[in-house]
Amino acid sequence: MDFDFIQRFAPMYVKAAGLTLRIGAIGILLSLAVGVLCCLARYFRVPVLRQIAAAYIELARNTPLLVQLFFLYFGLPKVGVKLSAEACAITGLTFLGGAYMAEALRSGLEAVDKAQAESGMCLGLTTLQNLRFVILPQALATAIPAIGANAIFLIKETSVFSAVALADLMYVAKDLIGMYYKTDEALLMLTVAYLALLLPLSIAFSLLERRLRYAGFGNSVQGQ
Amino acid sequence: MNDKPILEVRHLRKHFDGTGVLEDVSFAMREGEVIVVVGPSGCGKSTLLRCINGLERPDGGEILLDGARIDGAADLVKVRRQVGMVFQSYDLFPHMDVMGNLTLGPVQALKQPRAQVEAEAEKALARVGLADRAHALPRQLSGGQKQRVALVRAMLMHPRLLLLDEITAALDPEMVREVLNVVLDLARDGMTMLIVTHEMRFAEAVADRVIFLEGGSVLEDAPPARFFHAPETDRARQFLASFEFDAVRQPPKD
Ligand SMILES: Nc1ncnc2c1ncn2[C@@H]1O[C@H](COP(=O)(O)OP(=O)(O)O)[C@@H](O)[C@H]1O
Ligand SMILES: [Mg+2]
Numbered sequence: 434m435d436f437d438f439i440q441r442f443a444p445m446y447v448k449a450a451g452l453t454l455r456i457g458a459i460g461i462l463l464s465l466a467v468g469v470l471c472c473l474a475r476y477f478r479v480p481v482l483r484q485i486a487a488a489y490i491e492l493a494r495n496t497p498l499l500v501q502l503f504f505l506y507f508g509l510p511k512v513g514v515k516l517s518a519e520a521c522a523i524t525g526l527t528f529l530g531g532a533y534m535a536e537a538l539r540s541g542l543e544a545v546d547k548a549q550a551e552s553g554m555c556l557g558l559t560t561l562q563n564l565r566f567v568i569l570p571q572a573l574a575t576a577i578p579a580i581g582a583n584a585i586f587l588i589k590e591t592s593v594f595s596a597v598a599l600a601d602l603m604y605v606a607k608d609l610i611g612m613y614y615k616t617d618e619a620l621l622m623l624t625v626a627y628l629a630l631l632l633p634l635s636i637a638f639s640l641l642e643r644r645l646r647y648a649g650f651g652n653s654v655q656g657q
Numbered sequence: 658m659n660d661k662p663i664l665e666v667r668h669l670r671k672h673f674d675g676t677g678v679l680e681d682v683s684f685a686m687r688e689g690e691v692i693v694v695v696g697p698s699g700c701g702k703s704t705l706l707r708c709i710n711g712l713e714r715p716d717g718g719e720i721l722l723d724g725a726r727i728d729g730a731a732d733l734v735k736v737r738r739q740v741g742m743v744f745q746s747y748d749l750f751p752h753m754d755v756m757g758n759l760t761l762g763p764v765q766a767l768k769q770p771r772a773q774v775e776a777e778a779e780k781a782l783a784r785v786g787l788a789d790r791a792h793a794l795p796r797q798l799s800g801g802q803k804q805r806v807a808l809v810r811a812m813l814m815h816p817r818l819l820l821l822d823e824i825t826a827a828l829d830p831e832m833v834r835e836v837l838n839v840v841l842d843l844a845r846d847g848m849t850m851l852i853v854t855h856e857m858r859f860a861e862a863v864a865d866r867v868i869f870l871e872g873g874s875v876l877e878d879a880p881p882a883r884f885f886h887a888p889e890t891d892r893a894r895q896f897l898a899s900f901e902f903d904a905v906r907q908p909p910k911d
Contacts, residue, residue: 551712552748556762556814557738566761570752 438618442609449605450626456519456601457588457630460526464587465580467527468534473564475535476542486535493532498593501525522601526587533583541576542568574645581638585631602626663688663723663849664709664818670717671704678704680873682718686818689847693860693881696870697896702853705870706820709851710740723817738766741811742820745827747803749795755782755806756791762814774813781809785839801832808839812848819843821852837863857900861885869893 471486473479493501502525505516516524545568553563573580592603606623610616662685669682678701686692694702707713709720711733720727727736749758759778763769782788785805795803804824811819821840825833837859844850844863854860860867860881867884869877869892876890888894 546748548744548746548748549750552744552750553761554712554733555710555737555742556810557734557766558762559734559766562765566765567750571750574752 435618438615445605446622446626449602453591453601456522457591459523461584461587463527464530464534467531468538471535472538490532490535493529498529498590530587537576537579541572544575545571578642665721668718669715672716677873690865691844691850691863692866693852693864694868700870703822706822710737710742739817741814741816743807743811743824745823751795754792754794759810800828801835804836805839819850823853
């Protein structure tokens with residue numbers, strides 16, 4: 434093990450991890466927004482939008498991210514749309530993640546008892562107030578484990594972006610291996626970097642999940 | 658007591674997938690009146706209540722609240738701000754504490770100042786014996802406590818009319834009393850209530866009128882003394898007999 438090597442190139446990893454984290458975080462937030470919109474279109478049975486959402490979800494979930502990225506990189510410029518590498522990565526991640534988040538949220542919404550919505554209505558809440566104060570908080574609580582899994586999945590998927598020349602973690606590792614043949618060190622640092630990103634996230638979601646379950650959200654603890 | 662009806666139901670009809678549940682239901686209710694609706698399971702009692710606050714859309718007839726039609730395309734949100742409802746399953750919001758449950762409607766729907774609503778909620782909780790549970794979560798309450806909170810939650814909206822759908826049906830027997838006492842209190846205060854219940858003794862005590870619903874229409878509409886002790890129809894007699902146990906008492910064997 435070449436510790437000088439590790440020391441020398443660790444800053445590159447930190448920088449790349451920053452990029453992975455930034456793209457991942459933006460992608461996750463946008464995915465959630467897209468997911469909420471799709472989910473609401475389906476929940477309220479908005480004509481047209483609802484069909485578009487359903488088609489999009491199927492498309493996004495049933496094509497590999499790499500294919501989606503190639504489309505973004507090589508397909509879109511052909512029709513005159515040119516995105517920066519980072520914008521491409523975020524767009525691709527959001528396209529993929531939005532569909533997964535929509536599904537996670539839908540399962541959360543479906544788990545909310547119909548009587549809950551009716552109770553809100555009986556209090557004279559408008560549809561939006563009912564959604565905001567009664568339905569969504571419970572749906573989100575139920576969906577948190579799936580949302581967490583999606584978030585981690587999306588951060589890992591950023592590695593695919595190295596395929597399109599973005600200096601993220603995977604790209605740096607591949608680069609170093611190519612230049613110096615220090616495979617062990619480069620991969621070790623890659624693993625550590627991903628762990629450093631994902632482990633805290635994973636732990637945070639587990640804690641959140643446990644707290645929500647303890648609070649008796651959703652349908653699990655209701656009743657007695 | 659005002660003579661103008663607060664609620665009028667005229668020839669109400671409601672079908673589900675082609676099968677008639679309510680065929681022709683008509684009755685009127687004055688302010689301050691307590692009407693108990695009884696009838697065999699599945700006769701459409703819940704459906705009737707749900708039509709009155711727009712949770713179900715009637716297929717025919719009309720419903721008037723304070724003289725204004727509330728069926729069809731009326732503003733149901735406005736209607737529901739005037740008509741409170743409590744269900745059999747205690748449907749408190751599990752992610753909010755008791756105070757959160759109580760203040761949501763008045764603060765969000767009625768735009769009342771939170772401090773004022775909270776003060777009122779505290780008084781109301783004390784009245785139903787739950788002064789110390791304001792910050793408990795629903796899952797920390799017993800069924801009877803939950804239903805008392807649900808009643809307070811509905812009352813804090815100051816409804817013109819309160820609909821109660823078998824609110825003690827899911828409770829253990831020892832908790833039924835504490836919930837019914839609250840309803841009796843409301844009746845004494847002059848609250849207009851339309852109550853579905855299987856507690857016949859309670860019905861007799863609280864009702865000004867009893868409506869017997871069967872086969873999709875109102876078979877009897879009478880004061881409790883007459884309905885319970887001298888019903889006019891055979892159907893009502895049979896229904897009432899189903900609550901008696903004398904007929905099946907066996908002579909002791911030795
Ligand atoms: N949403 C619904 N869809 C189809 N059938 C329903 C629906 N709600 C109630 N029903 C039917 O209507 C009938 C009356 O139901 P309900 O009003 O709940 O009766 P009750 O409250 O008197 O027991 C029942 O046969 C029930 O199965
Ligand atoms: Mg019922």
